[in-house]
Amino acid sequence: MPWSLTVGYVYGTAVRIHVTFLLFLAWIWVAYYQRGGAGAAWEGVAFVALLFLCVLLHEFGHIFAARRYGVKTPEVTLWPFGGIARLERIPEKPSEELVVALAGPAVNVVIAAVLLVFLGGNVGVEHIEAIENPQVSLLAKLAAANIFLVVFNLIPAFPMDGGRVLRALLAMKMSHAQATQMAASIGQGLAIGLGVLGIFGNPMLIIIAVFVFLAASGEAGQVQMKQAAQGLLVEDAMITQFETLGPTASVGDAAEALIRTTQKDFPIVDGAEHLRGVLTRDAMIAALQAQGPGASVLEAMQADVPTVGTRTPLDRALALITQRGAPVVGVLDGAGRLVGLLSPENVGEMMMLRAAQPDARFGPWAKRPAPSRPV
Ligand SMILES: [Zn+2]
Numbered sequence: 001m002p003w004s005l006t007v008g009y010v011y012g013t014a015v016r017i018h019v020t021f022l023l024f025l026a027w028i029w030v031a032y033y034q035r036g037g038a039g040a041a042w043e044g045v046a047f048v049a050l051l052f053l054c055v056l057l058h059e060f061g062h063i064f065a066a067r068r069y070g071v072k073t074p075e076v077t078l079w080p081f082g083g084i085a086r087l088e089r090i091p092e093k094p095s096e097e098l099v100v101a102l103a104g105p106a107v108n109v110v111i112a113a114v115l116l117v118f119l120g121g122n123v124g125v126e127h128i129e130a131i132e133n134p135q136v137s138l139l140a141k142l143a144a145a146n147i148f149l150v151v152f153n154l155i156p157a158f159p160m161d162g163g164r165v166l167r168a169l170l171a172m173k174m175s176h177a178q179a180t181q182m183a184a185s186i187g188q189g190l191a192i193g194l195g196v197l198g199i200f201g202n203p204m205l206i207i208i209a210v211f212v213f214l215a216a217s218g219e220a221g222q223v224q225m226k227q228a229a230q231g232l233l234v235e236d237a238m239i240t241q242f243e244t245l246g247p248t249a250s251v252g253d254a255a256e257a258l259i260r261t262t263q264k265d266f267p268i269v270d271g272a273e274h275l276r277g278v279l280t281r282d283a284m285i286a287a288l289q290a291q292g293p294g295a296s297v298l299e300a301m302q303a304d305v306p307t308v309g310t311r312t313p314l315d316r317a318l319a320l321i322t323q324r325g326a327p328v329v330g331v332l333d334g335a336g337r338l339v340g341l342l343s344p345e346n347v348g349e350m351m352m353l354r355a356a357q358p359d360a361r362f363g364p365w366a367k368r369p370a371p372s373r374p375v
Pocket of ligand 1: 062
């Protein structure tokens with residue numbers, strides 16, 4: 001995820017903060033400063049920071065529930081609109097997805113309950129004057145915010161937890177893909193409703209509505225892509241015509257190949273046709289700037305490129321691309337030689353063609369050069 005800073009690791013999950021979240025904190029500071037000076041500004045920032053600590057704990061509710069089912073979470077990112085935990089996969093068993101989806105809001109229920117009990121004791125008869133105490137009012141606001149988080153997250157629309165709860169419940173009666181499609185449609189309907197409400201009321205609702213609408217179609221698209229890949233093998237979708245670079249090539253040679261071809265990622269292959277790594281266009285440009293054209297491709301390349309066999313199911317290779325965030329996946333034959341490449345773009349094109357012509361499994365596009373794009 002670009003534009004986010006890693007602030008630490010919890011049980012192997014990277015905790016990241018998106019740059020827009022820091023801008024949001026700065027905006028809160030300025031807004032409160034204009035209203036009540038530096039004291040109010042820091043108080044406002046403290047409240048938002050505490051609120052997002054609750055959001056983070058909410059995400060760890062999902063993360064720890066998912067761990068119970070053997071699902072790891074490489075990272076969780078805080079955005080101004082909330083936290084997003086990138087689970088390696090969503091458990092497809094409806095009962096498991098239900099538990100994982102509910103575990104987040106459950107954390108906020110507990111936080112709100114603890115705060116209310118604490119405040120109930122504190123704001124009792126003998127401390128009635130404490131309501132004026134800014135620390136108590138901060139905690140009271142925090143309790144209210146946690147209750148809001150529970151209600152907001154249970155809106156039955158993706159990517160809110162309520163959308164996953166809805167899908168899990170629907171998936172108990174129908175297939176996962178059907179349940180996703182239906183949950184996404186319900187979510188989009190709700191988003192339109194929210195947007196209309198926003199026009200007449202709070203404009204913030206319009207932003208939430210657009211976000212919910214896009215997220216719902218994204219979720220449905222991912223499941224459709226996975227479904228379309230079913231029954232296909234890597235060799236059906238891989239690129240077989242591409243240029244490779246030898247281990248002794250320089251970044252300057254790579255730059256020439258970049259201009260000469262439509263490729264943007266170049267595999268580095270040794271004499272035995274074994275894949276040593278991949279030099280992406282971005283890495284190439286960075287190396288040109290830092291070290292000039294004489295630099296070795298071995299130093300500039302990405303070495304840990306995931307690889308699959310030609311007979312690997314395509315959906316498993318797709319999962320590898322999304323999990324590892326890899327630019328390409330190398331396809332190896334039985335002897336470990338590089339015979340093909342898979343990129344998110346060429347797989348996406350394959351899917352579009354397949355959607356247009358569902359029965360064409362070994363169409364002419366199965367063995368065609370890399371998708372052309374301007375370099
Ligand atoms: Zn959640």
